[in-house]
Amino acid sequence: MSSLHLRGTVLPEGDVRDIWILGDRITLRRPAGDTTTVHDGGFILPGLVDAHAHLGHDAATMAFDPALFEAAALAYAADGTTLLRVPGHREPIPAALRDRPDLPRLVTAGPWLAWAGLEDLDEPQTVPADLAAAGVAQALANDGWCKTYGDWEHDRPKTPEPVLRQLCDAVHAAGGRVAAHCQTAEGTRNAVLAGVDSIEHAWFLTPDLLDVLAARGGAVTPTWTGFLPHVDVVRTKPEGPRKDWFLGGVASLRTATVAAWEAGVTVLAGTDSLGHGDVVAEIGHLVAAGLPPAAAVGAACWDARRYLGFPGLEEGAPADLVAVAADPRVTPAALRHPSLVMLRGRSANRR
Ligand SMILES: [Zn+2]
The missing domain is CATH 3.20.20.140 (Metal-dependent hydrolases)
Structure with a gap:
């Protein structure tokens, strides 16, 4: 099964981390098989x-x-x-x-x-x-x-x-x-x-x-x-x-x-x-x-x-997340312009 890969500053912890999405779940360990990087840089937070x-x-x-x-x-x-x-x-x-x-x-x-x-x-x-x-x-x-x-x-x-x-x-x-x-x-x-x-x-x-x-x-x-x-x-x-x-x-x-x-x-x-x-x-x-x-x-x-009762971006969590360029903890309005939205492991960006 192929996975999606994201890298960025993960909130709220604030560490730069790699995240993979496998189906509808998040994993912090690189899965076997093909992976496609869909986001690199900026900030990644739960949906x-x-x-x-x-x-x-x-x-x-x-x-x-x-x-x-x-x-x-x-x-x-x-x-x-x-x-x-x-x-x-x-x-x-x-x-x-x-x-x-x-x-x-x-x-x-x-x-x-x-x-x-x-x-x-x-x-x-x-x-x-x-x-x-x-x-x-x-x-x-x-x-x-x-x-x-x-x-x-x-x-x-x-x-x-x-x-x-x-x-x-x-x-x-x-x-x-x-x-x-x-x-x-x-x-x-x-x-x-x-x-x-x-x-x-x-x-x-x-x-x-x-x-x-x-x-x-x-x-x-x-x-x-x-x-x-x-x-x-x-x-x-x-x-x-x-x-x-x-x-x-x-x-x-x-x-x-x-x-x-x-x-x-x-x-x-x-x-x-x-x-x-x-x-x-x-x-x-x-x-x-x-x-x-x-x-x-x-x-x-x-x-x-x-x-x-919903976890954040941790192992096994639902694959719901938002990626933004600027730190929303400083500039919440950055959330107006997500570069990527994932819902249940699928892209949900405005089309
Ligand atoms: Zn009401």
Whole structure:
């Protein structure tokens, strides 16, 4: 069997190394047989990750459309984004799309599961009679994750901590993990204290919660990409609690994300996109918030992969990688111009 060969500075370690690709796997030992050098020089890093993506949903109706999914997934792959966590999708992703070698790998979580006491839900949430049982079922039916809500409206009831705790305990006992939408102080607090693994959006996350979250290997996904387009519009709205809530929540992300990272919480880059999300833009938002560039790239690459159970560029790892000319730990925007993208051992560069 012939192999592909790459040489360059391998991240995040930063050593110049040789990598071979044999089928869908990486090996650090030169395989027997023919090899073709496909990259020499520059920087080689594992494939990028969008840890919060809802690709395939129609923005107007929120209906799942396989054709929209396919188009967005192909665009992700061409960018070098080879792994997507999908915390909320209306329908199971068809196996024909999941298994396509030219589309990113997926970590799905099933439908958006909401506690019945949340009011004014305006998205296609599922409200199960038994949230904990539904969470377990979805974690088992998907890739070990379920998705729920700590809150929805700022001035309505939040999901009580005991409800979230029952869900987390049940899902953890089944070997799964819980991601929760959190956009209020009370919702975020309840989710962290109840044992939620991944705090999505993470508005109003206070310093006293960071050690709790870090100690159990928790994560935050700030999803600036999803919020920033709305900030200027909201600024034009009449003063009031809703405006204060939105602008205050987005503003809270800056300090909280950096503090979370410093406390040892895993920070994940997520775009919250219904189509093709721009992960490199989200890296830029993380840097703008004050995260060191190398940490911001890690949030969209090696740290996110580790958190989701995918190795970096090591022996036997999936053959998903990106090669760039400049060091993205210094210049993350270099990721805009990959000279090579490999997904499952095949070239996925923009054609
Ligand atoms: Zn989302």
